[in-house]
Amino acid sequence: MGVTSHRCSVMAAMTVLSKRALSLSSAVHQAVQARWISTTVCIPQKENWLNKLLVRKIEPTKESHSRMLSDKEVIYELQTHNLKPGCADTYLKNYEEYAKGIKDKSMNLELQGSWTVCVGDQDQCVHLWKYAGGYGNIDKAHNTFKTDSDLSALIKDRNQYLRQRSNQFLLPFSFWPPVTPREGGNIYEIRSYFLKPGTMIEWGNNWARAIHFRQANNEAFGGFFSQVGRLYNVHHIWCYKSMADRKENRESAWRKPGWDEVVAYTVPLIEEYYSRILLPNSFSPTK
Numbered sequence: 001m002g003v004t005s006h007r008c009s010v011m012a013a014m015t016v017l018s019k020r021a022l023s024l025s026s027a028v029h030q031a032v033q034a035r036w037i038s039t040t041v042c043i044p045q046k047e048n049w050l051n052k053l054l055v056r057k058i059e060p061t062k063e064s065h066s067r068m069l070s071d072k073e074v075i076y077e078l079q080t081h082n083l084k085p086g087c088a089d090t091y092l093k094n095y096e097e098y099a100k101g102i103k104d105k106s107m108n109l110e111l112q113g114s115w116t117v118c119v120g121d122q123d124q125c126v127h128l129w130k131y132a133g134g135y136g137n138i139d140k141a142h143n144t145f146k147t148d149s150d151l152s153a154l155i156k157d158r159n160q161y162l163r164q165r166s167n168q169f170l171l172p173f174s175f176w177p178p179v180t181p182r183e184g185g186n187i188y189e190i191r192s193y194f195l196k197p198g199t200m201i202e203w204g205n206n207w208a209r210a211i212h213f214r215q216a217n218n219e220a221f222g223g224f225f226s227q228v229g230r231l232y233n234v235h236h237i238w239c240y241k242s243m244a245d246r247k248e249n250r251e252s253a254w255r256k257p258g259w260d261e262v263v264a265y266t267v268p269l270i271e272e273y274y275s276r277i278l279l280p281n282s283f284s285p286t287k
Contacts (some may be wrong), residue, residue, distance in 0.1 A: 069204045069225065070171035075138065076112070076179075076224055077129040078235065079167045085123055087161040088116070094161070095127070096283040098154045105151075107144055108137045112179050112222075113237075114284040115188055120276030123163075126190065128222070128237075130179070138169070168229030175208040176223035177215065184287040186239050188221065188278040189246065193234040199269040200225060200232060210262040213253045214238075217245075221286070239286075243277075 083091055099111050110130045117124040131137050145151055172179070195203055207223070214220055219238050226233040240246040253259045280287050 068201065070174050073132075073134045074172060075131045075134060075227070076170040076172060076222075077131065077138075077167055078170055078224070079127040079129070080165065081125045081127070081162055082121070082164040083123040083125065084161055084163050088123065088125075091125070091158065091161040092116075092281055092283075094154060094158045095125070095281075098151065098158065099283060101148075101151055101154065105144065105148070107141050108132045109141050111285055112181075113188070113286045114281040115278035116281055117276050118187075118279050120274070124276075125281070126276075126278060128179075166229070168233065169227045170224035170235065171227050173204060173207065173223040173225065175204070175211055177211075177220050179222045181286040182221070182239050186241060186280065186287060187243065187246070188280070188286075189238045189240065189275060190278060191236045191238070191273065191275045193236075193273040194230070194271045195232040195234060195269050196271055197232055200234075203234065203266060203269055206262050206266050210259070210266075213256050213259045213262070214249075216252075217249050219249050 081091075095114070099114070102109055102111070108131065110132070112128040112130050114127045115125065117126065131141065145155065193203075203225075211220060211223070219240060221237040221239040222235075223237070224235045226235075238246070240249065
């Protein structure tokens with residue numbers, strides 16, 4: 001075979017291989033394109049899990065969030081006291097006298113619950129007070145604290161047992177059951193949520209539905225959002241017979257259609273949250 005003839009044969013073979021490669025490349029491209037279309041078009045939008053995480057848009061309103069979600073005539077104060085280690089017994093004795101002194105003076109101020117944290121922040125006590133009559137009665141109460149020598153002395157004495165303290169004024173969510181005392185042997189959980197600014201109405205819209213999933217066992221004790229203090233802060237307080245009862249009640253909510261959807265919509269609203277288990281103090285109105 002001559003050189004020219006050999007070169008022609010090689011070129012012919014290369015041409016055939018090139019055409020086959022182009023044909024294969026086109027087939028692969030079509031297959032990939034078909035697969036991409038099938039994975040994007042055939043999945044319904046409602047089943048896309050990312051869609052569940054989208055936060056629904058809030059329309060502008062001319063009413064304040066607090067007026068839409070609550071009644072300003074009833075205001076709660078949540079006091080959080082971090083104790084010096086070893087001072088709990090003396091501190092609680094002081095606080096019991098303080099609570100009794102307030103009750104005796106008819107200040108339109110009523111203790112709703114007093115607890116010691118057993119799981120969460122250690123050496124911590126939490127107290128929930130209710131002011132009837134709105135901010136006017138808060139002003140009157142503060143004047144009494146300043147001028148009443150007995151209460152002032154108890155507050156001054158109490159401060160030596162504390163390493164840190166904070167408080168907030170809260171409004172109750174209108175869709176939560178009213179705070180009512182419970183009879184003995186309960187544990188309580190306070191779940192505190194710090195929301196993204198501007199999302200309180202969305203939170204309320206979702207929990208107005210969610211609370212119906214959590215009332216069968218009378219576990220909802222109180223639901224509040226902050227007005228003074230750290231803002232966009234929500235506190236949910238739950239009452240359980242035991243930790244095992246807590247586990248069962250929370251798992252039963254997931255077995256109810258609709259609870260998962262509420263969780264999917266509310267999780268993106270949260271910046272931070274934490275939970276504490278509380279035990280009622282001996283003088284707490286709710287046990």
